[in-house]
Amino acid sequence: MPSLNIPRHVAVIMDGNGRWAKKRLMPRSFGHKSGMDAMIKLAECAQDCGVKYLTVYVLSTENFKRPKEEIEALFELIRKYFTENVKKLYARGAKIRIIGDLSILPEDIRKTLEESQKTMPETAEFTLVFAINYGSRSEILKAVNRAVEGGKAVDEEQFANYLYTADIPDPDLIIRTGGEKRLSNFLVYQAAYAELYFTNVYFPDFNKRQFLKALEEYSKRERRFGNI
Ligand code: FPP
Numbered sequence: 001m002p003s004l005n006i007p008r009h010v011a012v013i014m015d016g017n018g019r020w021a022k023k024r025l026m027p028r029s030f031g032h033k034s035g036m037d038a039m040i041k042l043a044e045c046a047q048d049c050g051v052k053y054l055t056v057y058v059l060s061t062e063n064f065k066r067p068k069e070e071i072e073a074l075f076e077l078i079r080k081y082f083t084e085n086v087k088k089l090y091a092r093g094a095k096i097r098i099i100g101d102l103s104i105l106p107e108d109i110r111k112t113l114e115e116s117q118k119t120m121p122e123t124a125e126f127t128l129v130f131a132i133n134y135g136s137r138s139e140i141l142k143a144v145n146r147a148v149e150g151g152k153a154v155d156e157e158q159f160a161n162y163l164y165t166a167d168i169p170d171p172d173l174i175i176r177t178g179g180e181k182r183l184s185n186f187l188v189y190q191a192a193y194a195e196l197y198f199t200n201v202y203f204p205d206f207n208k209r210q211f212l213k214a215l216e217e218y219s220k221r222e223r224r225f226g227n228i
Contacts (some may be wrong), residue, residue, distance in 0.1 A: 007215070007220065008172055010050065010055070010174075011057075011129075011173070013174070013178075014109075016031075016202030016203045017202065019031075020204045020205065035204050036077050036081060037204070041208070042206065043128050046211070049211075051222065056128070057097075059100070060134060072130075074139045078109055078113075079108075082112045086116050095121060095126065095127045096117065097128075098130045099131050099164035129165075131186065139163055139164050143159060144162075147159060164192070172218070172223075173196045174187065193223070193226075197218065
């Protein structure tokens with residue numbers, strides 16, 4: 001394999017869980033569980049490849065319009081991940097970060113998220129960022145309002161510090177699985193110079209081979225950041 005140019009930050013829109021399950025005549029919740037398993041493997045693979053930040057879109061603000069039963073199934077996965085699976089991630093020397101508006105999550109989940117961070121290593125060479133009840137427009141509006149409260153014009157660097165992603169470098173590569181070609185309110189401000197990679201593969205099938213394919217495609221792109 002040719003040597004790969006490894007992006008520092010990869011962000012993933014994990015789409016297609018529902019359709020993956022439907023194809024197997026299984027409930028959507030089974031698709032999300034399989035998506036979580038794929039996400040766990042993806043994080044290990046990204047870390048092993050030398051990626052420094054992996055951001056995964058677990059729940060968008062808009063996802064809350066889904067039937068209560070589906071939201072409950074996703075909540076249950078969040079509970080499971082942050083009580084059981086996160087330990088393995090820490091044991092691999094990785095950290096987590098959570099972005100989004102957590103205020104509308106059930107109290108027990110907020111506690112679980114808080115608790116899970118108490119045993120986190122202080123420093124790590126890999127950070128898994130979970131976007132939960134995340135929406136870019138609301139993130140940008142919150143940042144604008146905080147900047148206005150400060151009463152002084154801010155520059156790009158200062159503005160970035162008001163975003164949920166403060167201190168996280170902008171994504172270099174954004175991957176969307178499941179066939180749609182849009183950002184769906186995900187890291188819209190931060191994506192200004194990101195390379196976009198779309199695949200028809202449903203997220204539960206997005207394995208190491210698929211990820212390496214995305215990295216190969218990224219390695220071929222010429223990033224000019226507006227220069228010539
Ligand atoms: C979009 O697919 C996916 C989601 C709304 C949920 C993504 C969540 C996971 C992969 C697992 C979560 C991980 C943790 C840590 C809890 P969709 O259901 O919209 O797919 P469809 O377009 O085929 O219906």
